[in-house]
Amino acid sequence: MLTFEIKDGLDDLLRSLASPDYAKVGEGMDLAGGLVANVWEAAAYGAKLPGMTRAVHIPLYGQSIEHHLRGELAVSVQGNDQMTEEAQREVAPRDMKPGLLGGPHARTGSHGRYNIIPIRHKPENLSNDAVMALLQDLRNFRTDFGRRSKITPAGHYTWTTGHESGIRMGNTGPVTFRTVSDSSPASSWWYPGLPENPMLEAIWAMAKEDVERIVFEAWVEAMGLDR
Numbered sequence: 001m002l003t004f005e006i007k008d009g010l011d012d013l014l015r016s017l018a019s020p021d022y023a024k025v026g027e028g029m030d031l032a033g034g035l036v037a038n039v040w041e042a043a044a045y046g047a048k049l050p051g052m053t054r055a056v057h058i059p060l061y062g063q064s065i066e067h068h069l070r071g072e073l074a075v076s077v078q079g080n081d082q083m084t085e086e087a088q089r090e091v092a093p094r095d096m097k098p099g100l101l102g103g104p105h106a107r108t109g110s111h112g113r114y115n116i117i118p119i120r121h122k123p124e125n126l127s128n129d130a131v132m133a134l135l136q137d138l139r140n141f142r143t144d145f146g147r148r149s150k151i152t153p154a155g156h157y158t159w160t161t162g163h164e165s166g167i168r169m170g171n172t173g174p175v176t177f178r179t180v181s182d183s184s185p186a187s188s189w190w191y192p193g194l195p196e197n198p199m200l201e202a203i204w205a206m207a208k209e210d211v212e213r214i215v216f217e218a219w220v221e222a223m224g225l226d227r
Contacts, residue, residue, distance in 0.1 A: 021221075023222075025222045028218020030067070032214040044058055049203065053197045054197050058087065060083070087197060090196040093192055095190055114180065116178070116179055120174070
């Protein structure tokens with residue numbers, strides 16, 4: 001949870017010097033909290049802020065973020081704790097083969113277990129060859145990225161696939177398919193892991209200057225110093 005407030009004792013000093021309009025302070029703190037919440041929501045919806053090691057795409061996380069005044073001199077900004085931990089934590093590399101071959105969709109053939117995995121692609125990342133293949137409903141096409149795997153009557157692959165090979169239009173957009181099996185090299189389905197992602201630090205670094213300005217201006221107005 002991000003929290004910012006007037007330091008202990010400062011409000012007593014200000015009371016001895018003047019009679020601030022604390023409603024104005026509250027308005028400023030609320031505005032500052034809303035600004036931090038907006039930056040946090042943008043990061044939760046996919047904006048990669050300076051200092052973040054990866055973008056985060058968790059819509060429910062963005063919807064969980066809210067800010068609340070705590071009296072007149074403090075505001076808290078908070079989001080779902082579990083999703084915050086998920087967005088920031090380091091994820092160790094791992095072998096995906098056991099999960100892919102042990103799930104309900106895995107099959108068994110003459111050479112052991114195997115599974116066909118759909119890989120989604122963003123249309124803007126496709127080559128012109130792949131776009132033309134989609135328009136013409138082609139499975140086998142030559143590209144700079146490779147050619148689709150072909151299976152002989154004996155059931156063996158004659159060549160390996162490039163990452164656009166055999167591209168099709170699925171329900172969620174362009175997809176290709178890869179086969180994982182017991183004989184697949186261990187490194188071929190190894191998840192590389194994710195580094196720690198200091199998201200909250202990046203959010204505060206982005207919002208800090210504006211928050212300080214808003215709170216300062218609110219106090220100046222509250223004490224009548226801008227007249």
